[in-house]
Every structure is written in C-alpha cells, then in structure tokens.
Amino acid sequence: MSLYFEDLTPGLRFTSRAVRMSVEGIIGFARDYDPQPFHTDPEAAVESFFGGLAASGWHTAATTMRLMVESVPIAGGLIGAGVEIAWTRPVRPGDELVAVSEVMELKPLRSKPDRGMAVVRIETRDGAGEAVQVITCKMVVPRRPV
Amino acid sequence: MSLYFEDLTPGLRFTSRAVRMSVEGIIGFARDYDPQPFHTDPEAAVESFFGGLAASGWHTAATTMRLMVESVPIAGGLIGAGVEIAWTRPVRPGDELVAVSEVMELKPLRSKPDRGMAVVRIETRDGAGEAVQVITCKMVVPRRPV
Numbered sequence: 037m038s039l040y041f042e043d044l045t046p047g048l049r050f051t052s053r054a055v056r057m058s059v060e061g062i063i064g065f066a067r068d069y070d071p072q073p074f075h076t077d078p079e080a081a082v083e084s085f086f087g088g089l090a091a092s093g094w095h096t097a098a099t100t101m102r103l104m105v106e107s108v109p110i111a112g113g114l115i116g117a118g119v120e121i122a123w124t125r126p127v128r129p130g131d132e133l134v135a136v137s138e139v140m141e142l143k144p145l146r147s148k149p150d151r152g153m154a155v156v157r158i159e160t161r162d163g164a165g166e167a168v169q170v171i172t173c174k175m176v177v178p179r180r181p182v
Numbered sequence: 183m184s185l186y187f188e189d190l191t192p193g194l195r196f197t198s199r200a201v202r203m204s205v206e207g208i209i210g211f212a213r214d215y216d217p218q219p220f221h222t223d224p225e226a227a228v229e230s231f232f233g234g235l236a237a238s239g240w241h242t243a244a245t246t247m248r249l250m251v252e253s254v255p256i257a258g259g260l261i262g263a264g265v266e267i268a269w270t271r272p273v274r275p276g277d278e279l280v281a282v283s284e285v286m287e288l289k290p291l292r293s294k295p296d297r298g299m300a301v302v303r304i305e306t307r308d309g310a311g312e313a314v315q316v317i318t319c320k321m322v323v324p325r326r327p328v
Contacts (some may be wrong), residue, residue, distance in 0.1 A: 066243075072259045084258070092247070093262060094243060094247050098216070101240050121266075
C-alpha cells in the first residue's frame, strides 16, 4: 500500500511496532553522536540533571524515524522539510518505544502541482503510554499520478 | 572552560571542527535508522526526489550534536528541551560539515532560580559554506553557583 496526498485525511493514524531501548544501544549511539556522561556512563549519570542513564534525544528521534519508515506508507518515502521536537520525558534503558503518527493538516502547494505538504504529529510513547517525545513534521507528499 | 548562564551573551558564537560525510557512513546510519532507498542505495537514489544519495536528515542532526558537544562548553553539558530543524539542502557524500552555534536569546526562569533557558541557533554548513541544516534549540543552562 502506498498513500498519495489525495489518500490522506486529517485524523488518519499509524501505529508502529514497539522497540526496546537497551543500555548497550543507548551508550553506543551516544558514544558516536552525543558523548555526554548522562548518556554514556550509568554511574556518572546518577549525579546528573537526568538522575540516571537516559537516551540521547537524537537517539529517540532516530529510533522514531525507523518506526515511521516501517509504519507510515507514503508513496515515494518519507521526506521531511522540517520538524519541531519536544522531549517531554527522559527515555530509560528498558523503555519500549512506539511511534503514533497522525495526519493533522494538508496543504496543497500552488507552485508545485505534483505534490502537497502534510503536517504530521508523531508521538513517541514509552511502555506506560506516556509521551517521551512529540514531533511535528512537515512532509512532502506526492500527488497521485493521473 | 565551562560556561554558566551568566557567561552567555547574545551573539556569542562557537565554531566546530569539520567532519566528512562518507558514503559508508551515510548508508550505515540510514540502514539502522532511516532505511529508505535515497539514503541507502546510490543507484536507486538517482531516480528519487534527491537525485542521488543523500544523508538522512537525522544523520545530519546527530552529527551536528556531536560537533556541538565538542565545541559548545556549557557547564553540566548540553541539555535541550526542544528544537526546530529545517533541512535546507541535501547532504552528499564527501561534504565536510561544520556546526556554527550562536546564542540568540537568554531567558531567566522565575520558577527555577538555579538555571536559565538559552535559545541557540545552530547552522550546519557544507564545505562551500552553504547551510544544509538550521536548528533553533532551547537549552537548559545552569547558573553559576554562589
């Protein structure tokens, strides 16, 4: 199934599988991209702002993208022009993340008749159903070829 | 050197080292977090929206975070409450990325006398000096202990 701009309606929702965040995964990502003690060192993290090891927000964001690629079947793929991200709770080892993506708004582009812009809100939830991250994304979506 | 909220002023800038984006690095990140043909398959990418292999925006964002950790010496580390990201140009294999971070605005937090909020704009530039990504970030910055 591939969805074109014409197939989208506000309120349409996609729910991903769950993915578990491990200590090793959290530390591995942080060593490459966000090497700060509260993301790389469980002992040092206790004394930090987070009070214990927490995933880099960029790890949560990248993991969310993976879940979206698997669960949001836009024709031609997921192409974001820009996003807003709020990190609402720390992500901890053992958290099982699920991404729930919802179409909020659809904007035809007058200058580009072959595509439209969709505003999609992606809530990433932990196992307790609490939001750990909220993304609002402007996505480029192709129109159905005639 | 560790900078506290009192040490920051609007206009203060930090420039990172350059990091080169390789074909292998682009494909490796995308396989883990953004497995779409325009990020993982140089041949298939030619026919895509991007017209050739391009780094995942999340790879550019994570790489930028790495460069910020190395170049922006905030006391206690870099802790973001939220960001806006615009991806302004595709990042290609061979691009050398530099992150230029600039303090834009400083907001004391009345309810939290031990910290403040700094709005920081991070422009990630390619080797030609063109912006490939612009992040506006709200950062939590501790006040200098008395």
